[in-house]
Amino acid sequence: MSSPNYHHLAHLKIPLKDIISATNNFAHNISIREAGFGNHYKGKLMWSGELIDIHAQRWNKEWDEKEQQFWMEIFMLSTLKHKNLVSLVGFCDENDEKIIIIKRETRASLVNHLSDSKRLTWLRRLEICLGLAHALSYMHYDEQRDFSVIHRNIDSETVLLNDNWEPKLSEFRLSKKSKVSNTLGYTDPTYLETKSADHKSDMYSFGIVMFELLCAYDCLNEEQSERPNIDEIVTRLEKALEHQLEHHNA
Template sequence: MLLTWVRRLEICVGLAHALSYIHYDESRDFSVIHRRISSGTVLLNDGWEPKLCEFEDSMKIKASQRHHSFHTNRVIGVIGYGDPTYLETNRVSHKSDIYSFGIVMFELLCGRESIIDSDTNKYLAPLASTHYREKRLDEIIDWDLWKQMDSQSFNIFAETAYDCLNEEQSQRPNIDEIVSRLEKALDYQNAVTLFFLFHLYIFV
């Protein structure tokens, strides 16, 4: 079933809130790095609300250490979603989850899986990043989705997804900034939808 752009935005906002909760909630003295963020670890209930699952390989750290990175003996992750810095150095942080979340965002934006075995451009991350830099993202977005997007909503969403894939972990936005950006993107899209419905009602 093809999800509308508004629905995709709502799913991303919900998932961002879930990540914000596990990364840092003021009521707790600990924080969690998920390490396996992917489209496969996000479940949707009957109301299309996202539920983050599969915490078996997550790391629990002190809340005061949430801005630190940690050396691991074994890299945990899902192929196609892994943070390159983590893969190269064995050092994981909350920004590793942010990278993986960026891949999920591009999957929802482009209507493509993170890996397409039959495609010349097998991995979505470099494909999406290159098209974003060259201002050609529309070429890899499903046309039906593209027609639904408000330009301001699209620009905010695409820039955020791209920023999540920054090679430098420290340059990736934190989850609270992502929540704020995505909520703004959703507000822009909802405003356009309401405007359209209002004028449709008047002229029918």
């Protein structure tokens, strides 16, 4: 996807100088994490008259697929609106810098909390799985859109958590027309063999995340036809959460 003419996104453009100020010139001490495509930083940005906490994704200038992935992420985040997806603040495409700004989620990535059984209780784990399932159902089947979205980069690193432990799926740079992320262990074996991804590829990756949280063997079936659809998972998780809440409130 080459650089498009996004006149309708002009209101989302953020001057580079404002981002440099918000991140203290991309200071190392406010780095969230490093990735192959670029680095992540936290900061505070004055935007629309309000000081907000931000998560800045700064693309690596040497990244081969920078142009395509940058615009894919902007397209997806500006199009998809769901409470379990991250919120786009804006972007910068200036002086050979490509930066995407999203709202910063307080608890950062799910991967940081998987081993914390005291704070990440069984009930919270169910709620996180259900939130992600609702997000995938929206992406795969929302009737208000004339297209379906395959995320293709789901793992416990791309799932962010807000202060209330609600999940927010992030990183849409590989969605739809891009290649599947080869995150070790999360990539559908069928894709590795055929190089063809579909909705069930997302289900495999989601299954790995649920396995980390709960255990979800059905989604990990090597036969794509044997994996459940996301709506089936939503129903199962809603029932599990209902039973858990009944037990919790008894």
